[in-house]
Amino acid sequence: MSEKNQNRTSPLPSAEDKARFVQEMFDSISPRYDLVNRVMTFKMDQSWRRFGVDSLNLQRGSKILDVACGTGDFVKILKKMNYEVVGIDFSIGMLSHANIDGLAQGDAMSMPFAEGSFDGLTCGFALRNFADLGIVFDEFSRVLRPGGRLCLVEVSRPTNGFIKFGHGLYFDRIVPRVGALLSSSEPYKYLPASTAYLPDEAKLRAMLLSSGFEGVNFKYFLGKSSQVITATRSAAL
Numbered sequence: 001m002s003e004k005n006q007n008r009t010s011p012l013p014s015a016e017d018k019a020r021f022v023q024e025m026f027d028s029i030s031p032r033y034d035l036v037n038r039v040m041t042f043k044m045d046q047s048w049r050r051f052g053v054d055s056l057n058l059q060r061g062s063k064i065l066d067v068a069c070g071t072g073d074f075v076k077i078l079k080k081m082n083y084e085v086v087g088i089d090f091s092i093g094m095l096s097h098a099n100i101d102g103l104a105q106g107d108a109m110s111m112p113f114a115e116g117s118f119d120g121l122t123c124g125f126a127l128r129n130f131a132d133l134g135i136v137f138d139e140f141s142r143v144l145r146p147g148g149r150l151c152l153v154e155v156s157r158p159t160n161g162f163i164k165f166g167h168g169l170y171f172d173r174i175v176p177r178v179g180a181l182l183s184s185s186e187p188y189k190y191l192p193a194s195t196a197y198l199p200d201e202a203k204l205r206a207m208l209l210s211s212g213f214e215g216v217n218f219k220y221f222l223g224k225s226s227q228v229i230t231a232t233r234s235a236a237l
């Protein structure tokens with residue numbers, strides 16, 4: 001980690017160091033990533049992924065790419081449903097804790113796949129971690145075939161007063177403590193703070209449209225504390 005990031009007071013890295021910071025952070029928390037995730041979300045993360053997979057509305061056997069696959073939660077669900085799956089992530093630590101075939105190390109900003117290689121693409125809880133979301137959305141569009149389906153699962157911030165207060169208490173105060181207790185402290189301060197990187201619905205929609213997607217749809221869960229975004233790769237670009 002750069003000296004600048006070691007000395008910073010914010011849980012967020014500097015812009016130029018974000019990719020390296022994120023990669024090293026996920027390497028370091030990979031051994032207990034699954035445990036902390038399940039505890040933090042009361043296992044609801046899996047139901048949001050399953051909802052996302054169903055929303056792809058693709059035939060069994062379709063070829064699906066899971067970007068930023070981490071320890072393979074999406075990949076395992078997709079394989080169980082008989083899809084042909086490839087997973088890609090840049091953290092060797094996360095990949096090494098997946099214990100499944102079909103995963104490879106790679107960067108979402110420049111993926112080693114030809115244009116139109118996939119019928120579907122999933123990406124879970126990674127949008128706020130990418131150094132440049134616009135470049136990543138362009139890559140998603142490039143590797144999907146025309147008519148291919150996209151599903152993004154992410155955290156979100158409630159906007160309703162009472163829910164917003166309760167969520168803030170849990171996500172900003174309790175989650176970092178649970179993370180510190182079960183895994184390590186700094187990464188679980190980054191997690192809630194990193195929602196600052198997430199564009200709002202209007203901006204995300206505009207970005208996806210400009211990357212060549214259509215039919216962009218947002219579905220929120222648990223008082224808007226998580227979101228599943230689906231879209232279709234336009235036939236004509």
Ligand SMILES: C[S@@+](CC[C@H](N)C(=O)[O-])C[C@H]1O[C@@H](n2cnc3c(N)ncnc32)[C@H](O)[C@@H]1O
Binds near residue numbers: 022088124
């Ligand atoms: C919060 S984890 C989510 C893992 C998994 N998708 C899930 O649903 O549990 C974010 C993942 O994004 C990966 N990641 C972040 N930036 C990346 C990039 N540019 N290329 C590939 N993977 C990236 C990290 O290594 C990490 O595994």
